[in-house]
Amino acid sequence: MTDTTPRPRFRLFVDAPLSAGIAVALSRDQTHYLASVMRAEVGEMALLFNGRDGEWLARVAALAKAGAALVPERQTRPQAAEPDLWLLAAPLKKDRTDLVVEKAAELGVSRLWPVFTRRTNAGRVNAERLRAHLVEAAEQCERLTIAELAEPAPLDKVLASWPAGRLLLFLDEGGGGPPLAQVLNGLAPGPLALLVGPEGGFDAEERRMIAARPFARAVGLGPRILRAETAAIAALAVVQALAGDWGLGPRACG
Template sequence: MMTDAKIRLYVDHPLAGGQSVPLDADQALYLFSVMRLQRGDAVLLFNGRDGEWRAEVAEATKRRGVLICRSQTRPLSPSPDLWLLFAPVKKAETVFIVEKAVELGVARLCPVQTARTNADRLNRDRMQANAREAAEQCGATVVPEVEDLLPLERRLADWPAERRILWCNEALAGAATVLAGQARGPWAILIGPEGGFSPAEAARLAAMPQVVQASLGPRILRAETAAVAALTLWQSALGDWA
């Protein structure tokens, strides 16, 4: 009989009743050498398509293993249609932004290079792994996609007409008040770099009809704090917290 499942694992494999799920070497090492699972133990699996499934360890070695899906524990629960545009900062702070954005329920992570962005490169694979690990920990059934780092101007060049952007501009009215009058639908939140946007970037954003400007309060926030604050306000007003 299966023990209670205490571990969640993302797998890139179909999930259904009776479906066998092969593990790669890293997953087998984690489950059987690090977490000490054995045959008959339970694991919660999700793949971003088929919801969450309770699975049983059928085969277990140091380098490979097989799990068998037994029952669905949760249906697929996609995040709200919310993107986070953010300028990468220091490595640890960027990881923090990615992890907390997943926990707070974004659908896509879009790093942008601005005139005052200090980081000029981003390890997308590593950030995607951070997003996957955060989804495993927080109970999400979908892992947000991390996109390539793009210049802000290029990111905005073909911006969808229907997707509004919450631009966190500390010079303006509070975000909660501004969001209270907005409709649900496709949204993005834009968090700038340390030092803020250049005058040219600010003018470009202000001219976009999709942009909604708002402040995050009377104090200057670090980029990672601003991301958490903005996501919390949006989720409370327009997302799946409302």
């Protein structure tokens, strides 16, 4: 039988455990969002998820300036595995970094790792802001987990600490690798990571350093030179189509 229950107007990530009848208190920001932005009312329904217990339909039980509480009533989706897909990206200008983070979350990245290269223009990242983007994107796109934000690190240290068993595909704008789709179609299942360089790309020494690692393979994205943020989004879409959870190919990340 088709569920004809109207979909709630809002969906929120919470840290608390989710189970039927156990009230969940919201943060001050979430309370403000419900009361002042969405004009929610007591008795209205919402969707909650915490990355562990699936998604739950919950009723607003209390809503005041001092705080809000929602009571889960039933699970709408069980927790499910997602592709084990990492994105390593050099920080860009603020708005462009925000765009990459948001779209990476929407495209199912499990771990986002800011990597500093020789041509990286940004000297630091605002981890709190990036985590907020990851949460907001997960709430919007209806995924069941929040992508992990790894500690930013220089490229050489990232390569030196690389975990065994994970393939690193780095986008080589210098034309040093075959097309990404071609490489994906020839791979066995396993965890993947994509590495996207900064504005201006990797320098020649960095490309040699990456290519020398046994776990790394250079790949290309066609005949045009793409902006770093465009390259990241395009590459993630190709991976999800051919190796992820879009269901268009036989291979699966993780």
